[in-house]
Amino acid sequence: MKEKLLFVWNLYADGFKNMTWGRPLWMLIFLKIIVLFLVLRLFFFEPVLAGKSDNQKSEHVGNELIKTN
Numbered sequence: 001m002k003e004k005l006l007f008v009w010n011l012y013a014d015g016f017k018n019m020t021w022g023r024p025l026w027m028l029i030f031l032k033i034i035v036l037f038l039v040l041r042l043f044f045f046e047p048v049l050a051g052k053s054d055n056q057k058s059e060h061v062g063n064e065l066i067k068t069n
Helices: 002-017 022-043 054-066
Strands: none
Touching: none
């Protein structure tokens, strides 16, 4: 089992070492994902529990769990 995992690890490690266009493309993909999540977080998902006390937080979570749509 250990030999198989080592083989797979070496296969991917060698593949990433020998990339020419792949490395910049992966960096671009990761950059786009990070920017996408930052934009979504900042503009679309407001922190609902921010600024509330512990009692208010627990009450809000309890109401959301009980609420049926």
